[in-house]
Amino acid sequence: xxxxxxxxxxxxxxxxxxxxxxxxxxxxxxxxxxxxxxxxxxxxxxxxxxxxxxxxxxxxxxxxxxxxxxxxxxxxxxxxxxxxxxxxxxxxxxxxxxxxxxxxxxxxxxxxxxxxxxxxxxxxxxxxxxxxxxxxxxxxxxxxxxxxxxxxxxxxxxxxxxxxxxxxxxxxxxxxxxxxxxxxxxxxxxxxxxxxxxxxxxxxxxxxxxxxxxxxxxxxxxxxxxxxxxxxxxxxxxxxxxxxxxxxxxxxxxxxxxxxxxxxxxxxxxxxxxxxxxxxxxxxxxxx
Amino acid sequence: xxxxxxxxxxxxxxxxxxxxxxxxxxxxxxxxxxxxxxxxxxxxxxxxxxxxxxxxxxxxxxxxxxxxxxxxxxxxxxxxxxxxxxxxxxxxxxxxxxxxxxxxxxxxxxxxxxxxxxxxxxxxxxxxxxxxxxxxxxxxxxxxxxxxxxxxxxxxxxxxxxxxxxxxxxxxxxxxxxxxxxxxxxxxxxxxxxxxxxxxxxxxxxxxxxxxxxxxxxxxxxxxxxxxxxxxxxxxxxxxxxxxxxxxxxxxxxxxxxxxxxxxxxxxxxxxxxxxxxxxxxxxxxxx
Numbered sequence: 001x002x003x004x005x006x007x008x009x010x011x012x013x014x015x016x017x018x019x020x021x022x023x024x025x026x027x028x029x030x031x032x033x034x035x036x037x038x039x040x041x042x043x044x045x046x047x048x049x050x051x052x053x054x055x056x057x058x059x060x061x062x063x064x065x066x067x068x069x070x071x072x073x074x075x076x077x078x079x080x081x082x083x084x085x086x087x088x089x090x091x092x093x094x095x096x097x098x099x100x101x102x103x104x105x106x107x108x109x110x111x112x113x114x115x116x117x118x119x120x121x122x123x124x125x126x127x128x129x130x131x132x133x134x135x136x137x138x139x140x141x142x143x144x145x146x147x148x149x150x151x152x153x154x155x156x157x158x159x160x161x162x163x164x165x166x167x168x169x170x171x172x173x174x175x176x177x178x179x180x181x182x183x184x185x186x187x188x189x190x191x192x193x194x195x196x197x198x199x200x201x202x203x204x205x206x207x208x209x210x211x212x213x214x215x216x217x218x219x220x221x222x223x224x225x226x227x228x229x230x231x232x233x234x235x236x237x238x239x240x241x242x243x244x245x246x247x248x249x250x251x252x253x254x255x256x257x258x259x260x261x262x263x264x265x266x267x268x269x270x271x272x273x274x275x276x277x278x279x280x281x282x283x284x285x286x287x288x
Numbered sequence: 289x290x291x292x293x294x295x296x297x298x299x300x301x302x303x304x305x306x307x308x309x310x311x312x313x314x315x316x317x318x319x320x321x322x323x324x325x326x327x328x329x330x331x332x333x334x335x336x337x338x339x340x341x342x343x344x345x346x347x348x349x350x351x352x353x354x355x356x357x358x359x360x361x362x363x364x365x366x367x368x369x370x371x372x373x374x375x376x377x378x379x380x381x382x383x384x385x386x387x388x389x390x391x392x393x394x395x396x397x398x399x400x401x402x403x404x405x406x407x408x409x410x411x412x413x414x415x416x417x418x419x420x421x422x423x424x425x426x427x428x429x430x431x432x433x434x435x436x437x438x439x440x441x442x443x444x445x446x447x448x449x450x451x452x453x454x455x456x457x458x459x460x461x462x463x464x465x466x467x468x469x470x471x472x473x474x475x476x477x478x479x480x481x482x483x484x485x486x487x488x489x490x491x492x493x494x495x496x497x498x499x500x501x502x503x504x505x506x507x508x509x510x511x512x513x514x515x516x517x518x519x520x521x522x523x524x525x526x527x528x529x530x531x532x533x534x535x536x537x538x539x540x541x542x543x544x545x546x547x548x549x550x551x552x553x554x555x556x557x558x559x560x561x562x563x564x565x566x567x568x569x570x571x572x573x574x575x576x
Contacts, residue, residue, distance in 0.1 A: 068500075105500075107501060110486070110497075111500075111503045112493070113497045142493055143489075158493040158497070160460075160492045161489050167456070167460055171459050172448075173430075173448070199521070199524035200487075202446060202447040202448075204452075205430055205447060206398055209400045209401045212356075232489060233487070233489050233490075235487075236490065
């Protein structure tokens with residue numbers, strides 16, 4: 001009989017529910033019911049509600065639902081972290097039926113944390129989408145850069161790249177200039193190089209100055225500024241001559257891939273949802 | 289008889305009116321009537337209103353009132369810019385009675401603009417508060433770094449340092465951590481060094497990670513984060529071994545001075561209001 005369970009990637013603003021059958025997602029539902037939308041609501045009821053739709057299956061949860069602002073706090077596993085460590089440290093809500101996968105913490109050197117991304121990272125490796133030793137990048141509100149060695153997360157860095165762009169577009173002096181399409185073209189590439197060559201705080205003001213002095217077309221400002229932030233992020237990871245495996249959807253991943261290429265690295269885009277499903281299945285197989 | 293005139297430093301959010309007599313400010317009024325508050329209001333009436341209080345004196349205006357979002361646009365003077373260039377390019381609203389001092393543009397290399405700061409820069413030099421060849425820093429929402437050579441502004445750079453901190457404190461993931469006192473202490477200094485040694489986007493997420501992992505006291509987060517942004521700004525100006533003349537009020541100037549010192553420069557704090565009055569007087573003397 002087929003092994004069937006429910007996997008939930010439960011983030012801050014979004015949630016994705018997967019019905020996994022023999023390691024493949026047979027159904028996927030994405031909504032904006034992240035942990036922020038769960039404030040004041042009951043997680044037990046929410047899970048019961050999900051089971052009503054899909055059957056009384058086991059539920060495996062990753063992401064911010066396991067944080068101190070979510071359902072129940074699942075203590076971080078420390079770097080170097082292997083998939084077996086995650087499986088061993090799983091937080092059972094209802095024994096052998098409902099569980100939360102812990103996040104990973106970097107405590108040596110600069111402190112850092114992740115919740116949810118670790119499942120994708122391990123999934124990319126167990127599905128043989130990336131080698132056991134690799135540099136992986138997960139673009140997003142908070143972009144993760146993970147160094148994997150021997151299939152373990154040995155160190156990682158988070159950058160506020162996506163959040164900074166959103167802040168600038170919504171609330172800053174540059175807001176009126178940033179409300180438009182972002183595409184990988186000349187302006188984006190110029191931004192990537194400036195993001196590498198100059199400090200971000202002055203380059204950002206330069207977006208305004210360029211407009212006042214008629215130096216850049218109005219439609220180019222969003223792409224240039226996105227390039228600045230992404231280029232600054234990528235350049236700080238010393239990727240020149242390296243292969244970066246980018247776990248993302250094709251659109252957002254495409255911008256990071258373009259920046260990696262512009263900064264003399266090689267980029268391989270890996271589907272982040274397939275990686276998640278592979279990772280959560282591999283963890284399930286270890287706790288069954 | 290004493291020479292008496294009205295000088296206005298008219299910014300985006302604030303305005304400062306000085307009654308200047310023989311080169312000294314005898315009265316100063318500061319309010320929040322910047323150009324944003326002037327939208328839909330009449331500048332002529334506003335000036336008439338000011339003259340009603342202080343007499344029918346000549347009025348000299350600097351700052352954003354001379355921008356395309358202010359009263360009347362005064363075309364930028366290009367770098368290298370001397371005080372004589374500003375005086376020659378002054379925009380008369382009412383001949384020999386009401387005028388706007390132009391801003392300065394850097395068009396060679398990276399584009400940049402200033403409006404209002406140039407008066408302080410030249411004032412600091414004409415009042416002999418700084419030498420004719422000097423590196424000057426004007427902290428604020430948009431921090432200016434000006435290179436003066438032979439009493440001319442030869443190049444300058446603007447950084448969004450103050451605005452970024454305000455965005456982070458008001459709207460970001462870090463908002464709840466940044467609502468507190470900023471002081472020059474161990475946390476600030478650590479931030480300055482991290483701002484020099486690491487990229488800003490990952491250091492900022494580190495503020496959150498440090499809290500989650502219990503690595504920094506809650507009260508230290510605002511000072512550390514301010515140090516990060518200021519240190520990142522200062523380090524990008526290559527000030528090691530140089531003297532930086534900081535035009536600011538003592539509190540804000542003190543933080544920049546501390547960062548300059550931490551990054552192996554020497555800091556001299558110059559009073560920005562005295563510099564403005566000296567600069568506007570020197571310009572008046574050239575157009576009388």
